[in-house]
Amino acid sequence: MNFVNLFKSLGDETRLRLLNLFLQSGKKICVCEMVDALQLPQYQVSRHLTILRNLDLVKTTRQGTWIYYEANWEASECVRDLFEIIKKHFKNKYSDDIKNLNARLELRNGDYCVIGYSMFERKNK
Amino acid sequence: MNFVNLFKSLGDETRLRLLNLFLQSGKKICVCEMVDALQLPQYQVSRHLTILRNLDLVKTTRQGTWIYYEANWEASECVRDLFEIIKKHFKNKYSDDIKNLNARLELRNGDYCVIGYSMFERKNK
């Protein structure tokens, strides 16, 4: 594992916010839910997720069209130590993201996302 | 403390190597000693040290013309946690730097650097 690239990947606010979602919630989250949580365009969320996945910081599960992301706790010990740090020190940071995420998770059917992008957006307008 | 800038500062090999020197040795080290340890030009070492100091990751002591740098363990808890991670996971990384540092520290008079740049360079030619 390349430590420089590892820290570099954490040196971006969007990626920290994404990781924070996984680490604070402990859940698998799909892209459209992250879009609503962070209030960022889909292509931006997707691109940063790709960077995190290339470094094995997150792993994915496909469920039909939806792709769920989660923190990869099977990564190296160093990564896991960093996860703990973020989890610990970001408790009260980016709390709006967590609030938005929870509001969005309410719309799930059981453990799965059933609405796409449009409905939540309309709900807030 | 801005976490993004904190991680960004760690996302550079030169800065990681500098921090590693402080964390593995536990010593105060002056710029010319770091130049010999990392085998990098003086302006590069100096510039990266400035970045680390602006984030309070390192602190300095002036001793005449020489300026000694060390890890700042009075920084925030998050920084200290990160220091521990680097210390732990970099034990066997950049070991040449540590070897060079130790060779250079041999030339100290007690706890202080007494030679400048030229002598060590000549020694290795």
Added chain:
DNA sequence: CTCCTATATGCGTATATGCAAATATATGCA
């Protein structure tokens, strides 16, 4: 197969970042 939706990815551009060389600042000493 066709259409719809969730996700990913080229591409161009603006900004950020690192390097090299030269120069500036600061301290000690004669």
Added chain:
DNA sequence: TGCATATATTTGCATATACGCATATAGGAG
């Protein structure tokens, strides 16, 4: 004061990185 040395900073340039837009891919439903 003037000189030598240790350290810092400025400038120009090359490269990397993030963003926005548009489009491509992939899976599900009919």
